[in-house]
Amino acid sequence: MNELLGQLRKCLGPEHVLTDASSMAPYVTDxxxxxxAKPLAVVRPGSTAEVSALVRACASARVAMVPQGGNTGLCGGATADRSGHQVVVSLTRMNRVRAVDTKNDTMTVEAGCVLHDLQQVAASSNRLFPLSLASQGSCVIGGNLSTNAGGTGVLRYGNTRELTLGLEVVLASGEVLDALRGLRKDNTGYDLKHLFIGAEGTLGIITAAVLKLFPLPTAQCTAIVACDTPQQAVDLLELARARAGASLTAFELFSALCLELVLKHYPGCTPPFAGAGMPVAAGRDSHALASLHPQYVLLELSDSSPQSVLQGHIEQILAAALEAGLIRDAVIAASEAQRAALWALRENVSEAQAHEGRNIKHDISVPTSAIARFITQTDATLERAFPGARRVTFGHLGDGNLHYNLAAPIGVEPAQFESRLDEVNALVHDSVLQFGGSISAEHGIGQLKRDELPRYKSAIELSTMRSIKRALDPLGLMNPGKLFAD
Ligand SMILES: Cc1cc2nc3c(=O)[nH]c(=O)nc-3n(C[C@H](O)[C@H](O)[C@H](O)COP(=O)(O)OP(=O)(O)OC[C@H]3O[C@@H](n4cnc5c(N)ncnc54)[C@H](O)[C@@H]3O)c2cc1C
Incomplete structure (x- = not known):
């Protein structure tokens, strides 16, 4: 191992090969x-050539590599094992924007660019890079690509896969696959970039990408509405899509319990329908909480038309929804501050739930048409099996993606409830399967869901995936133990 470390120091410079526990600390916990993790070393290459050199060195020493970006992944995909024989490859030094091509509406960026920085780079060229996640200040584009990240812009712009035109990847052999093409049309056989997107670092190390840019919207209109049932929310989605078309850019669902937790743990947040129907600055009282509606939807329109036109569209949608009996109440943000206040109610759900105590999370998708039935049926089955378990259900309804999270029943220790994790997961994921869904909508498999995957993916899909893995990584050195157990 000393020989390998010497070689790595020679390739990258000694300061970029970390081996003592304190300097490796930021890279070893998910x-x-x-x-x-307990890695042999954390290495920090600064260029594609350095990644290529380190991969060759590790391959000839038969040492496994664990690519890491911002380390915000939620499935343990970027965490090495505890053998002391794996090398963590942190891409964060590779953070150059190589080119912005406004005529082609693309930017070519290195894997370690922080997502929020890329949004800013796009905006400074009067363009939108629409990938948007709550972790955007820390996650990097290589991680986003490797997990095919979703977020709040998927409804209109698609997930990371759909935002990518080209990739540069260092293969397990150390060779560089240069497919950094900014082409919207390229039918020349297998489109190899798709193998690496969503592969969680198991096939190679992504070093750069060509990403799509879009016109920067000049107007945005945001509303929160109250519904009685998830089915009404789904019907509202259909109505809003029909009327707003591509300008419908967000459609997020959250239940009364989600809102209650946000209001409890974020004193700065206020109920959407207090006072005159606009968010109010005053604190909440028991009356405000008691009057929560069963379901809430945050919807947003954005495009390049004048604000007044967009405002007119959203008002028409909400009027039609009221008339059709789909919604009980609605509030439209009248200023940027109010828009931020409405988004805060949705965006703080995850953290509010964390403040409430440990919980069991599910990141699932089902066809949008089946979401309401999925929620009703799974809620009922859960209530029978785990009476009182609190369902903190929220997510990107427009993408069919729910965070179907469960908190312990009132009076039950979270740890006691968590001890039944496997039973709860089986119940929820079996229900997902029954509705034709996926057990991982946007976070990936990593180590967390690795052992569950064979139950929910067909044998032929899994064996095809393994064939690809063997072909591209014959020595099994690219992020072993993730996606597959061996
Ligand atoms: C508060 C919060 C909110 C979140 N919200 C969302 C959300 O809305 N939508 C969503 O999809 N995710 C969300 N996530 C999850 C996470 O932010 C995303 O999965 C993100 O894409 C991970 O990026 P990262 O740079 O942190 O990757 P890491 O965590 O470092 O790595 C993730 C995986 O990618 C691999 N990898 C990283 N870089 C490379 C590379 N260059 N080449 C090959 N493999 C690589 C790693 O080995 C690992 O398997 C959220 C996370 C947090 C903490």
Missing amino acids: WRRRYQ
Whole structure:
């Protein structure tokens, strides 16, 4: 191993090969603190040539590599094992924007660019890079690509896969696959970039990408509405899509319990329908909480038409929804501050739930048409099996993606409830399967869902995936133990 470390120091410079526990500390624990690694080293290459050199060195020493971006992944995909024989490859030094081509509406960027910085780069060229996640200040584009990240812009712009035109990847052999093409049309056989997007670092190390840019919207109109049932929310989605078309850019669902937790743990947040129907600055009282509606939808329109036109569209949608009996109440943000206040109610759900105590999370998708039935049926089955378990259901309804999270029943210790994790997961994921869904909508498999995958993916899909893995990584050195158990 000393020989390998010497070689790595020669390739990258000694300061970029970390081996002592304190300098490796930021790279060895996953975001949720579920997994703790003990790597041989953390290496920090600064260029594609350095990644290529380090991969060759590790391959000839038969040492496994674990690519890491911002380390915000929620499935333990970027955490090495505890053998002391794996090398963590942190891409964060590779953070150059190589080109912005406004005529082609693309930017070519390195894997370690922080997502929020890329949004700013696009905006400074009067363009939109629409990938948007709550972790955008920390996650990097290489991680986004490797997890095919979703977020709040998927309804209109698609997930990371759909935002990518070209990739540069260092293969397990150390060779560089240069497919950094900014082409919207290129039918020359297998489109190899798609193999690496969503592969969680198991096939190669992404070093750069060509990403799509879009016109920067000049107007945005945001509303929160109250519904009685998830089915009404789905019907509202259909109505809003029909009337707003591509300008419907967000459609997020959250239940009364989600709102209650946000209001409890974020004193700065206020109920959407207090006072005259606009968010109010005053604190909440028991009356405000008691009057929560069963379901809430945040919807947003954005495009390049004048604000007044967009405002007119959203008002028409909400009027039609009221007339059709789909919604009970609605509030439209009248200023940027109010828009931020409405988004805060949705965006703080996850953290509010964390403040409430440990919980069991599910990141699932089902066809949008089946979401309401999925929620009703799964809620009922859960209530029978785990009476009182609190369902903190929210998510990107427009994408068919729910965070179907469960908190312990009132009076039950979260740890006691969590001890039944496997039973709860089986119940929820079996229901997902029944509705034709996926057990991982946007976070990936990593280590967290690795052992569950064979139950929910067909044998032929899994064996085809393994064939691809063997072909591209014959020595099994690219992020082993993720996606597959061996
Ligand atoms: C508060 C919060 C909110 C979140 N919201 C969302 C959300 O709305 N939507 C969503 O999709 N996700 C969300 N996530 C999850 C996470 O932010 C995303 O999965 C993100 O894309 C991970 O990026 P990262 O740079 O942190 O990757 P990491 O965590 O470092 O790595 C993730 C995976 O990609 C691999 N990898 C990283 N870089 C490379 C590379 N260059 N080449 C090959 N493999 C690589 C790693 O080995 C690992 O398997 C959220 C996370 C948090 C903490």
